[in-house]
Amino acid sequence: MASVLLPASLLLAVLMLIPELFGDFMAYQIGLYLIYGIAAQGIGYLWGKTGVLPLGQALFFGVAAYVTAIALRDVQGLGAQLVLALLVLAVLAGAAFVLATLIFRGRSESGPYFSLVTLALAMIAEQVAGTATGLTGGFNGLSGFQSLAALDPFGGFYYVIVAATVLVSLLLLILNRLPATLIARAVADNEPRLQLLGFPTHVVKGMAFAFSAVIAALAGGLFASHQGIVTPTSTGFALSAELVILAAVGGRFHVFGPLLGAVVVGWASAELRDSFPYWELLMAVAFILVVLKAPGGLAELIERAFRQAWPAKPPVPQPPLEAPPPLAAQAAQPLKFQDVELRIGVVRILNGVSFETPATGIVSIIGPNGAGKTSALNTITGNLHPTGGSICLGDARIDMRPPYRALGSGIGRKLQVPSVFFSMSVSENLTIAMMAGRARRLDYLKPSTFRWRSAALARVLEHPSVPLKDEVTQPVGTLPQGHRQFLEFAMTAASAPPVLLLDEPCAGLSPDETALMTDLVRQYQAETGALVIVIEHDMSIVEAISDKVLVLHQGRVLAFDTYAAIRADPQVSMVYAGGTK
């Protein structure tokens, strides 16, 4: 708690001192910078954590400012005004959520599309605000209303702004310590992996966007009351751009970064704008330099200097908690491909693949490169949708659902190139894996969720030969390839899926590590009674683990039988000996 309360009370103390030290006019100006800073904090959270960049945040700022202005003019009584404010915040949050989830649905990256749509929305809002004269006062703006609770913008209202700044900062500081933010960061780090762990990433992004919209709207409401006039520029693209620059220059990864950016840029701008004609050019160059050289902005530079003087204490390991059971516990079921076809453009990848696995056991998929092995797994998890035929697990058809529903239908998957959350520590990776398929809504807001561990995960981690237990606090980016393979296996196994898909789990492993991995796979199958499907090139491993072997060749099933029968099959040896093509 100290790590939250200390910075928040320091911020409060500094802001409370400003009117005493610098006088009311300075406090009035700083109040305006703080308002922009609050909106930029919302951008900082959305952009810094989830990697989604909103270029039209002034839309929410401006709409809230107009509504506030109208409410302060026409609605009587503080209570009614505050109820209206809550209503507006809820509507804006809902609209933001719907917009973001619609655009991000079916994508596994954040791309430029969303950013440009938000930019266009802000431009339209500015145009509407300028032309709907009856509602907004047109280009002259809306004015002639009292400040909130009739507080003086040069006096008492400053403390309202301080309260809002400290509250938003406190909220962000707390949020950053909750599992919800861990999931948000995972979106920016490795979205396809997060989807395979069962998280609907478009909903995560939608919620983060709605949250940032609410913060921007809060700032907009304060702005109207503080300035006493709202013009179309309050909802336009120039303000949107400036808010992004404040977040970038100040530092989007830190709670206080955008506030710092707003105050520093605002103050320098007020000092220099009139005397130095190249000020705007200088800002643009500074912004480009931050993007190229210092993506963490001022806050990160300060933190780095601070950490050199006072290094961070390593986190104290917390006692583990038994994780709740998976929400959708299923029994193992046979997986059935029926005439599955997959074409991408003119390339035919799968040409009528049909087979039915047993409900439990280990099935190996072998075949030359380009046979369609990984593509077959992609159709099972929904990363690719077949262009013909059907795939069923038990009686349920699974071929047309998106990847984030795969785990819910009982399918966990380890990818070919180890895919983990590279910017996070091993223990953070494991926490996300433990939440997969288990966490309910409230669990995202409980710190105790970080301590979740399960028996299945413990068995992998505590295995005397698995290297991970000494590396829990290390960032995954520094781990060797083999250790990442074990980490991803542990993460996939953690949710105990009844169907486990492993794409070349032994690639890049030493002979000892290979033996360990095959042990772990067999152990997992024996303990859970799962169906495990392994893509493997090494025939000694295939022989050691397989109950059945599926041979794919040029997108067709060449054979599906026991290892001994496959070995005796003349067609299979022909393909592997390089006979006919």
Next chain:
Amino acid sequence: MSLVLILNLIWQISTLALVALGLAIVFGKLRIMNMAHGEFVMIGAYAPVITASLGLPGWLQLPVCILTVALVAFVLERSVIRHLYGRMFDSLLATWGIAILLREGVELIFGRGYQSVSPPIAGTVTILGADYPAYRIAVIAGIAVGFAVLAWWNRRSKVATRIKAMVGNPELAQAVGINTARLSAGAFVFGCCTAGLAGLVLAPTIRIEPMMGLDYLIRAFFALVVGGLGSLEGLAIGAGIIAGTQSLLGALASQTYGYLAVLTLSILFLWLKPDGIRPSSR
């Protein structure tokens, strides 16, 4: 529908296609989301203002436009953009900064106010009984010929393949003998020059001002969203749908409604058909 309305539509579509062409090259091939694309349109539109203020003859507008835009684009590519291949999000941010830089730079030189220039070809021609500005007819014909030549060249040349190789794996592309520095700079500068050219041909028909670029960026981007990044054909379809929707609704209702319709259409496409009508083969 009157013939003039149809000709106006064709004018809107062909100029939007020209604006979107450079964005399609830079975004579709180089994977650089160039937020400063509209600013290159803006700089191109200032070329007649430059020649007029220097007292140069009118035929120098084209060389001045191409030289100015190419120089600015080349300097920016070598100093900023070349660090950003393969980092699409950072490219968006850095070019956003570049856009501000260019807007403010032009504002410092020419001031914030509107400028206007007269078309190099005056008068009207009569087509099927309708009078239409000769300048616009000439520009439409020029763009049509330009796209035909580009399509022909695109089919024969291997430049697109080399660009794809370079963006996919710069080291390997260098190893197989592709001069990546020249190729990327060339493609970026070419893309920006088509934007500048679009600005030049639009200049006599619009109000020239430092902030004009953003609108072109947005519409060009939405044309790519709708049409897809795959082909010139997709580009033409996207430009047709976006410019068509906007000018029809703009004529029937108001500019704001036209704009709203275009945005709604783009959001619908992003939601239901995220790769556009003619998706890229990547």
